[in-house]
Amino acid sequence: MNSIKREKIIGLIGQNIQGSLSPQIHNYLASVMGLKYHYFLFDIEPFELKKAIEAIKIMDIKGVNVTIPYKSEAVKYLDEVDERVKKIGAVNTIVNENGKLVGYNTDVDGFDEMSYSKGITFKDKKVVLFGAGGAARAVLYYLKDQNVDQLYLINRTLNKAETVKKDFNKVIDNINIIEWTSEKKEQVVKDSDIIINATPLGMENEYQDISPVKSESINEEQVLIDLVYKPRVTKFLSFGQKKKAKIVSGIEMLVYQAVGSFELWTNQEVEYHVIDELIKNL
Numbered sequence: 001m002n003s004i005k006r007e008k009i010i011g012l013i014g015q016n017i018q019g020s021l022s023p024q025i026h027n028y029l030a031s032v033m034g035l036k037y038h039y040f041l042f043d044i045e046p047f048e049l050k051k052a053i054e055a056i057k058i059m060d061i062k063g064v065n066v067t068i069p070y071k072s073e074a075v076k077y078l079d080e081v082d083e084r085v086k087k088i089g090a091v092n093t094i095v096n097e098n099g100k101l102v103g104y105n106t107d108v109d110g111f112d113e114m115s116y117s118k119g120i121t122f123k124d125k126k127v128v129l130f131g132a133g134g135a136a137r138a139v140l141y142y143l144k145d146q147n148v149d150q151l152y153l154i155n156r157t158l159n160k161a162e163t164v165k166k167d168f169n170k171v172i173d174n175i176n177i178i179e180w181t182s183e184k185k186e187q188v189v190k191d192s193d194i195i196i197n198a199t200p201l202g203m204e205n206e207y208q209d210i211s212p213v214k215s216e217s218i219n220e221e222q223v224l225i226d227l228v229y230k231p232r233v234t235k236f237l238s239f240g241q242k243k244k245a246k247i248v249s250g251i252e253m254l255v256y257q258a259v260g261s262f263e264l265w266t267n268q269e270v271e272y273h274v275i276d277e278l279i280k281n282l
């Protein structure tokens with residue numbers, strides 16, 4: 001009985017998540033570290049979210065990741081959230097702490113670790129950020145401590161960008177909103193040092209052939225960071241590749257945010273060589 005009890009269930013709550021790489025990542029970490037954690041996909045419909053979160057307690061699930069489209073809504077069904085989740089308004093990790101559901105956001109750590117491992121620094125840089133959803137908010141949470149020179153926020157829906165600016169303006173005082181359809185957009189991209197895509201543009205299937213920027217706006221001095229991880233080289237990153245700019249795939253952040261979640265569930269530290277192997281083999 002005890003050995004059965006030691007087996008722990010973890011997983012992912014989201015919609016249309018069959019292509020997710022998370023089971024591969026977490027089950028790999030568990031097996032390399034000799035831990036009996038098993039990761040499952042819980043593909044649910046929006047009306048089932050509240051019940052699915054209740055089920056975490058009832059079925060003694062150790063924890064789950066939360067992904068599109070539930071990162072914001074899930075917050076209201078938790079017993080407790082940390083400061084980051086409050087500020088960002090989005091949760092990507094739930095931990096069942098002895099029957100209490102606590103929400104965390106390891107997307108911030110994912111972005112932080114990815115930047116560190118790639119040697120990317122933001123101090124005094126002009127940064128363009130596409131998107132104003134949960135992922136973009138996690139990036140902003142990280143950037144608030146990086147002393148960027150100017151931050152340009154570009155989102156399809158203008159008022160969402162305005163809300164984000166309002167939510168963050170106490171901690172980042174140099175956010176400039178540029179309209180998605182504005183003529184200035186490509187010039188701003190051209191003049192920037194780092195461009196981050198936190199929208200699904202470029203993702204396999206529906207958005208595969210779309211980039212948030214034009215190829216002409218990219219040069220070799222720039223750093224292009226995509227949060228999309230499938231395909232590894234998106235249309236956006238392919239522009240950077242052609243111009244010999246530095247490019248970073250979303251796979252890096254995906255792995256680092258996963259490591260952050262795994263460490264919260266297991267209380268064990270994942271070693272760097274394990275992470276390197278993982279990124280190489282995915």
Ligand code: ATR
Pocket residue numbers: 068069071130131132133134135136155156157160198199200201
């Ligand atoms: P995530 O948690 O990944 O950030 P999200 O909160 O749903 O997901 O946010 C998705 C982001 O991608 C939003 O900024 C969204 O723009 P809108 O605010 O206009 O919805 C952006 N996005 C989604 N589909 C897009 C598209 N086809 N073109 C441009 N931006 C898009």
